[in-house]
């Protein structure tokens with residue numbers, strides 16, 4: 001009797017393992033905000049010298065000065081504490097948001113994140129089950145001929161996902177959850193099939209995929225810029241990577257081209273409100289035209305209380321597309337322009353908020369819509385005043 005049910009249990013175990021192995025998906029490093037990242041005391045890594053549990057990113061600082069200093073100034077560190085996030089979380093106070101913006105908790109039942117002031121921290125990305133996650137074993141570690149008496153500084157866990165976009169995917173690629181479940185956590189949260197952020201799939205459709213990794217452009221390993229993670233808040237970089245060209249195409253029209261070089265996905269990408277805004281200013285200093293490059297969404301009727309419908313649906317992509325063969329992406333716009341005018345002034349901005357929030361925000365414009373650059377473009381004289389454009 002006992003032996004029989006034992007055999008059944010064994011068979012079930014074998015079957016479940018078979019099913020599990022067939023899926024053979026590695027445990028996800030990040031769950032797209034479905035679950036927080038729970039760290040029990042035993043999960044902290046030991047300090048290489050004192051053996052004490054390293055419970056904060058500041059514990060890493062003395063030995064990893066460059067990574068620490070740059071991360072400290074990065075958006076990852078302020079992911080939960082920055083004003084833009086805080087204001088938007090006040091409008092949508094969902095626990096789901098916190099699971100990406102500051103994922104650590106000391107227990108699954110804690111509602112408050114652990115070390116929220118560290119946002120996406122060293123611990124979030126590098127510490128699991130008492131070990132330090134690495135792309136590959138560092139050279140000074142045990143395992144090769146370079147073993148020293150002291151041995152490796154840490155106990156390491158090698159995971160090759162740290163070497164490519166799969167590592168970023170658990171936070172930088174996700175869909176709209178349904179409105180009625182976005183206030184819940186864990187398996188009670190339901191994702192729809194409508195993209196909210198799609199940076200990783202945009203990257204996979206660009207010419208950079210397979211040549212340059214996300215980290216190659218944002219983490220710069222083993223350089224003085226290591227762990228800076230520049231993005232939409234790196235105005236100096238945007239100034240350098242974006243170019244506006246204006247030329248007269250006919251007596252009554254100009255063409256404006258916006259180029260991005262070295263961007264490994266659409267621009268804007270990521271957050272749904274991100275917008276590149278070009279203002280074209282006429283010789284009388286009046287706004288002649290305003291162009292918005294962004295992802296366009298439309299609300300879905302009846303979604304507000306639904307457990308199945310996404311809140312919004314992406315209807316149009318008017319971004320700079322993921323670059324192809326020449327690694328440059330471009331969009332062109334034509335605008336009517338007086339034949340007599342010999343110059344055009346353009347202003348290029350990046351917006352972090354949508355239209356509605358721009359009206360209701362308590363934040364000043366330089367924080368919600370900084371100017372990237374203002375330029376004056378000279379136009380060639382209109383040829384043949386009688387020519388009709």
Ligand code: HEC
Pocket residue numbers: 045047048049054056057059060061062063064122123126127132133134135136137138139140141151152153154
């Ligand atoms: C007492 C100094 C010390 C402290 C504190 C320390 N580390 Fe290290 N760490 C090292 C040294 C030295 C290495 C070089 C590799 C080796 O000797 O094993 C290293 C290697 C690493 C690597 C692998 C580097 C590579 O080239 O792949 C990572 C990742 C890392 N540490 C993360 C951390 C994190 C995260 C913390 C804080 C939780 C931390 N370290 C705290 C000394 C330290």
Ligand code: HEC
Pocket residue numbers: 030075076078079080082085100101103120124125167168169170171172214215218219229230231232233234
């Ligand atoms: C645990 C979740 C998480 C992981 C993993 C993660 N990120 Fe982020 N990342 C975020 C969040 C949240 C923000 C937004 C911070 C804020 O509020 O400004 C962000 C911001 C950024 C920014 C700055 C964007 C800007 O507009 O300034 C860049 C660049 C970036 N991440 C790149 C990466 C790359 C590359 C990887 C993979 C190596 C990665 N991230 C892994 C959550 C994550």
Ligand code: HEC
Pocket residue numbers: 057060061064067068069071072076120121122123124125126135162163164167213215216219220221222223226227
């Ligand atoms: C958003 C996730 C993320 C955060 C936050 C993060 N790292 Fe890393 N780190 C990585 C990834 C991914 C790599 C491997 C990059 C590669 O080689 O392609 C890496 C590489 C490293 C390396 C080896 C490369 C180098 O430039 O030195 C060290 C050391 C390191 N991290 C330490 C830290 C420390 C210390 C912190 C906190 C101050 C930290 N990391 C925060 C994701 C992160």
Ligand code: HEC
Pocket residue numbers: 165168172199200203208212213214215216217218230231232233234237238239241261262263264265267268269270271274
């Ligand atoms: C070939 C280089 C390159 C690659 C590869 C790349 N990026 Fe970027 N990314 C950029 C540049 C350039 C910007 C704009 C900021 C700048 O000029 O530095 C940017 C901006 C961003 C932003 C801010 C977006 C916004 O709209 O404001 C995020 C988030 C981001 N990248 C994440 C990622 C992630 C995640 C990956 C991998 C899936 C990745 N990037 C791959 C170059 C790259």
Ligand code: HEC
Pocket residue numbers: 032033075082084085088089092094096097098099100101170171172173174197231232269270271274352
């Ligand atoms: C699956 C992970 C994830 C979840 C869940 C998530 N975010 Fe984010 N969020 C990100 C990433 C990644 C970025 C960076 C993208 C970029 O810079 O364009 C970001 C960027 C932002 C930004 C822009 C911040 C800035 O510095 O400009 C705001 C605001 C924001 N999120 C608010 C929220 C709110 C509110 C929620 C919940 C309703 C939420 N997020 C849920 C991953 C997430």
